[in-house]
Amino acid sequence: MARFPKPAEGSWTQHYPELGTGPVSYEDSIDPEVYRQEREAIFKRAWLNVGRVEQIPRKGSYFTKELKVANTSIILVRTGSGDVKAYHNVCRHRGNKLVWNDMPLEDTSGMCRQFVCKYHAWRYDLDGTLTHVPQEEEFFDFDKSRYGLVPVHCDVWEGFIFVNFAPTPEQSLREFLGPMVTALEGYPFASMTSRWCYRSEVRANWKLYLDAFQEFYHAPILHGNQTPTAYTRAAEEAGFEAPHYRIEGPHRLVSTSGVRAWEMPAEMRKPIEEICQSGLFGPWDKPDLGEMPAGLNPAGCDPWGLDSFQLFPNFTILFWGQGWYLTYHYWPTSHDSHIFEGTLYFPQPRTPRERVAQELSAVSFKEYGLQDASTLEATQTMIATRAVRHFLLNDQEILIRHFHRETAAWIEEYQRKTAGV
CATH class of the missing domain: 3.90.380.10 (Naphthalene 1,2-dioxygenase Alpha Subunit; Chain A, domain 1)
Structure with missing residues (x-):
């Protein structure tokens, strides 16, 4: 208009x-x-601001965001290359919430080299790749490269971190902002x-x-x-x-x-x-x-x-x-x-x-x-x-x-x- x-x-x-x-x-x-x-x-189609880059200032820093309106929890992390990435906060093994502290329904933050599931110790690197599975030989036709964390569309504008839950966003973040x-x-x-x-x-x-x-x-x-x-x-x-x-x-x-x-x-x-x-x-x-x-x-x-x-x-x-x-x-x-x-x-x-x-x-x-x-x-x-x-x-x-x-x-x-x- x-x-x-x-x-x-x-x-x-x-x-x-x-x-x-x-x-x-x-x-x-x-x-x-x-x-x-x-x-x-709306909330599964629009770009949503979930924080700022100062919350994840260095490699391995992360925070989680509980988003009941989108029926999910997400992890925002600074990767080794300095990128900001977002993933659904769910382990690919049995669906346990991957990152949480004492209260699983509350936001949390911290520093890590990898994400380790509290249930069976599956490990994921900062780029979301599955790197370790205990007793891996007991799984059937198992290829770890296919079971990384599920990514969420993520982009940054002026230090503000946005995510989008659409399978394919209808607009880029910049187009959406106008x-x-x-x-x-x-x-x-x-x-x-x-x-x-x-x-x-x-x-x-x-x-x-x-x-x-x-x-x-x-x-x-x-x-x-x-x-x-x-x-x-x-x-x-x-x-x-x-x-x-x-x-x-x-x-x-x-x-x-x-x-x-x-x-x-x-x-x-x-x-x-x-x-x-x-x-x-x-x-x-x-x-x-x-x-x-x-x-x-x-x-x-x-x-x-x-x-x-x-x-x-x-x-x-x-x-x-x-x-x-x-x-x-x-x-x-x-x-x-x-x-x-x-x-x-x-x-x-x-x-x-x-x-x-x-x-x-x-x-x-x-x-x-x-x-x-x-x-x-x-x-x-x-x-x-x-x-x-x-x-x-x-x-x-x-x-x-x-x-x-x-x-x-x-x-x-x-x-x-x-x-x-």
């Missing part, structure tokens, strides 16, 4: 007439059959190695939490208690509208202006923010990251707050104007539950003060994230009653309208392609 600047008297939605303006259904967030279809039509996302190339992701991670099991459909971050219409209300009363009331009356939305293929972007906290009146800042010189938008001292890629701040906001790039289906990269970024992942576990992962990335702190400033930003993010999540289970339980079947969306919620339409389109396309199979 083309990019349109928003005219002062116009709207965003009018530029995407195929999305419509009428009430929408949330049946896709409460129907177990839709969830089953999403697993096959120009809007690849215009971010050159951002210093690799230097952002100071990291904080949050993980939560949420009793709500994965799309509902993703929707919460696709508009800022809620910000003056839901997050109002984070600011002084007078400011909150003024914000509620004035409202808030992001200056730029963009839709390209299955992906979406919302960009917005920001605040220079250090220029605000002191009574609008919390004492801890004064002490640490930091807050939700990040440390007040912005690092010198060099020239930013052309894809950032498309509206030319000054001051610029953030850009939220939402990569279909379940991955968000959110860039903050103060020189750091975070990611969101939403991993479905059922039609009414998912695992949310939030990860914050900063440059390595040079001083204790910089470290404390980053920690305050991480804690502030957690507080706001909890507020965003606070409505989800209540929403899930009430839309599941079907007492109300259609819901209104305003012009600022155009990305929500597109996202649900896109998931339905992927299901429809998959059903059409497989109808004759």
Whole structure:
């Protein structure tokens, strides 16, 4: 879809007439059959981000990822040649999970020269080749070269590791990402190695939490208690509208202006923010990251707050104007539950003060994230009653309208392609 600047008297939605303006259904967030279809039509066809290369920095380093939505566990490993490869985490002998520690259903990581099955000690090298079988002579017509680990399609973009579970991916990773996302190339992701991670099991459909971050219409209300009363009331009356939305293929972007906290009146800042010189938008001292890629701040906001790039289906990269970024992942576990992962990335702190400033930003993010999540289970339980079947969306919620339409389109396309199979 083309990019349109928003005219002062116009709207965003009018530029995407195929999305419509009428009430929408949330049946896709409460129907177990839709969830089953999403697993096959979306999560086994789209490119999925599962981590970053910094998690496997050297030969033999690995991590596993439990992906209930794809009904599998995978191993990501740095091979001897420096490549990043992915395999299904299953031994070819009796189907035991190959790599796990104390709890077989939890992610793990480590270093090794080879993978050894805990059950019968079959061994595989870092390239997935079966190298050793105890009492090999007792097997029948056995050729080890035919029984390596089952590979998963894997590719890396800007340090982000993606996998694809289709027998043959319909697009290369770069084609799937498209120009809007690849215009971010050159951002210093690799230097952002100071990291904080949050993980939560949420009793709500994965799309509902993703929707919460696709508009800022809620910000003056839901997050109002984070600011002084007078400011909150003024914000509620004035409202808030992001200056730029963009839709390209299955992906979406919302960009917005920001605040220079250090220029605000002191009574609008919390004492801890004064002490640490930091807050939700990040440390007040912005690092010198060099020239930013052309894809950032498309509206030319000054001051610029953030850009939220939402990569279909379940991955968000959110860039903050103060020189750091975070990611969101939403991993479905059922039609009414998912695992949310939030990860914050900063440059390595040079001083204790910089470290404390980053920690305050991480804690502030957690507080706001909890507020965003606070409505989800209540929403899930009430839309599941079907007492109300259609819901209104305003012009600022155009990305929500597109996202649900896109998931339905992927299901429809998959059903059409497989109808004759």
